[in-house]
Amino acid sequence: MTNDQATRATVTTPSDREIRTERVFDAPRDRVWAVWTDPELIPEWYGSRDGETVVDKMDVRVGGDWRFVMREPDGSEAAFRGTYREITAPELIEQTFEWEGMPGHVCVERTEFEAIGDRTKVTTLTLFHTTEERDGMLGSGMEVGMNETYARLDELLARR
C-alpha cells in the first residue's frame, strides 16, 4: 500500500450525536458498490472477526428491510435491523440501523461513495437519536392528544 489514507479510517464527531467516518479504498467505485451491496459477501466483512454473521434479510431497494444476526463463539447472538431509505447506485445508501438489544435507539446511516480515479472514498455519516429527543417527541405527542381531548370535552360541555 502506497498511501496511508487507504488503510485508515478518519473518524470525526461533527456533533455529540453524529459520527462521520471517511476512508479511501484501493478499488474502483463500481466494485466497492458491488461488494458493499452483495448479501452473499456480508458475512465476510460486516460482523466481528471471531463471530459469524447471518443475513436474515437484505432487500437493497428504497423501503426494503435488512436484518443481520451475529453469532459469537460462546453461542450468544446480537441482531441488527433497519430499512433502506435512499439508494442511488453507485453513489449513495441511506438506511436506518437499530440494534435489537436496545430497541427504539434508531440511527440513520448515510453512506456516500465518491470515485477518486481508480479509488473510492467511502464516507458514512451516522445520526443518533437521543433519549431526550425521543422523550420530547413523546411529550409533544401527548400534549396534542391532551389538547384534542380537552377540545372534545369542551364541545361535549357546550352541547349540554
Add this chain to the structure above:
Amino acid sequence: MVQYQEIDRTFAALGDPTRRGVLERLGRGDATITELAEPFGISLTGMKKHVRLLEEAGLVTTEKVGRARMCSAGPRRLEDVQTWTQTYRQMLEQRLDRFGELLERTKGATQ
C-alpha cells in the same frame, strides 16, 4: 485488538433475553443470585454464568454479602447514549477494516 473484544462482550452480554431481563430487574433495585434465578426458573449455576458475563461487560457489579452474592446495575448503562455511540463507532471502524481486507483479498477476482 482489545477494543473489538469489548464490543463483542457488550453485544454477547445483551444478546440473551435472560440477561436483558436481569438488567431490567437490577434497574429496579439490587438482588441476590437466588432472587434473580427464581423468576426465570433457572438454576443458580445458570444464573451465576449470566451474571458473570454481564459483570465482564461492566453492566453489572456484584459483592459478596454474607453467604449471598448481591448484584447491582454496573457503571456502564445501556441507556447511556455515550456508551452506545462509542460501541457503535468501534463496530463501524471494525466493519470498514474488514471491508478493506475483503477488497484486497478479492482483487482481480471480481473486477
